[in-house]
Amino acid sequence: MIYQGKQKIWSDYQKEIPDDNWYYVRSCIRQNFFPASEKMFTEITRNVLGKDVYETPFHTTCGGIAYHCDTIPQETVMTIVARQFALMTEAGYENYCPSCITSFGNYAEILETWHEFPELEAKIREDLWKACKREFKKPKYLAHSSDLIYHWRNEIADKARYRLVDKETGEPLKIVEHIGCHYAKMFPHKAVGGAEYPYVLAGMVESWGGQVIDYPERRHCCGYGFRQYHVKANRGYSISNTHKKFESMEPYHPDAIITNCPGCPYFLDRWQYVIAEQTGKTYGRGGYGIPVLTYEELAGIVLGYDPWDLGLQLHQVAVEPLLDKIGIEYDPKAKYLGLNKEDLLRPELPTVLKCC
Amino acid sequence: MMDFGFSLSKSSTLNLDTADLSLYKKLCELSPDARTCMACGSCSATCTAGPFSGMSVRKVILDLQRGRDVKAMVQGCMLCGKCIMVCPRGINTRNLILNLCKIYDR
Numbered sequence: 001m002i003y004q005g006k007q008k009i010w011s012d013y014q015k016e017i018p019d020d021n022w023y024y025v026r027s028c029i030r031q032n033f034f035p036a037s038e039k040m041f042t043e044i045t046r047n048v049l050g051k052d053v054y055e056t057p058f059h060t061t062c063g064g065i066a067y068h069c070d071t072i073p074q075e076t077v078m079t080i081v082a083r084q085f086a087l088m089t090e091a092g093y094e095n096y097c098p099s100c101i102t103s104f105g106n107y108a109e110i111l112e113t114w115h116e117f118p119e120l121e122a123k124i125r126e127d128l129w130k131a132c133k134r135e136f137k138k139p140k141y142l143a144h145s146s147d148l149i150y151h152w153r154n155e156i157a158d159k160a161r162y163r164l165v166d167k168e169t170g171e172p173l174k175i176v177e178h179i180g181c182h183y184a185k186m187f188p189h190k191a192v193g194g195a196e197y198p199y200v201l202a203g204m205v206e207s208w209g210g211q212v213i214d215y216p217e218r219r220h221c222c223g224y225g226f227r228q229y230h231v232k233a234n235r236g237y238s239i240s241n242t243h244k245k246f247e248s249m250e251p252y253h254p255d256a257i258i259t260n261c262p263g264c265p266y267f268l269d270r271w272q273y274v275i276a277e278q279t280g281k282t283y284g285r286g287g288y289g290i291p292v293l294t295y296e297e298l299a300g301i302v303l304g305y306d307p308w309d310l311g312l313q314l315h316q317v318a319v320e321p322l323l324d325k326i327g328i329e330y331d332p333k334a335k336y337l338g339l340n341k342e343d344l345l346r347p348e349l350p351t352v353l354k355c356c
Numbered sequence: 357m358m359d360f361g362f363s364l365s366k367s368s369t370l371n372l373d374t375a376d377l378s379l380y381k382k383l384c385e386l387s388p389d390a391r392t393c394m395a396c397g398s399c400s401a402t403c404t405a406g407p408f409s410g411m412s413v414r415k416v417i418l419d420l421q422r423g424r425d426v427k428a429m430v431q432g433c434m435l436c437g438k439c440i441m442v443c444p445r446g447i448n449t450r451n452l453i454l455n456l457c458k459i460y461d462r
Binding site: 280 | 357358360361362363364365367368369370371372373
């Protein structure tokens with residue numbers, strides 16, 4: 001691909017991201033999949049960067065999963081979203097930041113729909129008032145939490161303790177960036193870099209010293225696809241998509257994968273175990289897999305947080321080879337100790353995929 | 357091998373930098389309407405031969421766009437022309453298949 005062409009497209013798709021005062025809403029599933037990621041987002045933004053990031057326990061699901069599974073109509077989703085906006089308005093914020101990619105796509109779709117069909121927005125306002133006597137203002141700015149980390153990537157780089165380089169050779173680590181489908185594929189102009197060349201994760205990797213890998217199936221879905229995975233009979237389709245991506249990236253020998261979606265890191269991580277059990281094949285060096293990290297986890301790594309406080313022990317694919325390559329200090333014995341230092345016991349090891 | 361209750365399909369990884377698209381380009385010279393296909397599958401749904409021979413005009417075009425050989429599939433076409441009648445883009449699919457046969461015969 002022509003580098004100058006990419007540069008031009010990236011410059012066409014830059015979005016305005018305010019520097020402070022964000023209303024943050026968590027994902028339904030991320031806290032189960034990679035529980036430290038959202039905690040790390042608030043830790044980094046509030047305590048490391050000193051930003052005002054507010055969240056409320058009254059926030060609920062955005063309805064995105066049910067909407068994309070065709071189980072609830074869009075008007076219902078809109079009323080749920082209207083309530084979230086009402087909570088933001090009541091808290092005195094105007095910048096809305098969802099942690100989930102599907103939520104981000106959902107909010108973008110609803111705001112765009114209300115823009116095109118104001119009568120629908122009026123109806124939803126009425127429905128919300130009837131349901132819970134709330135009113136709302138639409139957010140001035142909508143940005144995904146990865147947009148914010150992208151926006152502050154250089155500040156993080158300035159405070160970083162580690163760089164994404166091989167400590168032995170000094171070479172940048174080869175990183176695959178995987179963007180959630182609902183981030184840019186539905187509304188490219190809402191994304192940093194558009195749908196073809198989203199720069200949100202690539203920008204982080206470059207700022208933190210790594211090298212982004214360009215491979216043929218780079219923009220292919222991770223394979224989650226709600227209706228593929230949630231119906232067991234369709235799971236072969238889900239894993240086949242993931243397999244296709246790994247087959248495509250394998251010749252480039254990536255050191256890690258960074259993602260910005262709730263489902264992608266989970267499926268790219270866990271399906272490596274299933275692919276290994278089904279085919280006997282692993283994609284990392286020496287029988288290991290390719291570690292899959294969320295952008296908060298990667299930010300936490302470069303900032304020098306303890307890998308076990310980042311929840312990296314909850315990944316299926318062992319992260320130790322990556323940590324060793326960067327030269328990160330960690331205590332292997334503390335891997336399965338809880339926050340209260342209580343032993344969490346050891347998981348059963350896979351038969352093919354090598355784990356530490 | 358562990359049984360998970362679902363299985364893996366063969367990887368259909370595509371590298372457009374290395375795929376040989378010469379066959380598709382030749383076809384587009386003879387049947388430019390091939391470029392207007394939106395892969396809706398109406399042609400395949402109405403195909404009489406498809407269930408027996410594996411012929412699918414939609415798959416033929418998609419495979420050509422991915423640099424794959426389609427000779428075996430094309431040989432399963434009976435040239436009945438039902439697919440022309442249902443194509444929402446008005447592609448002359450029978451002519452497209454005939455042109456493809458000519459390219460293979462050369």
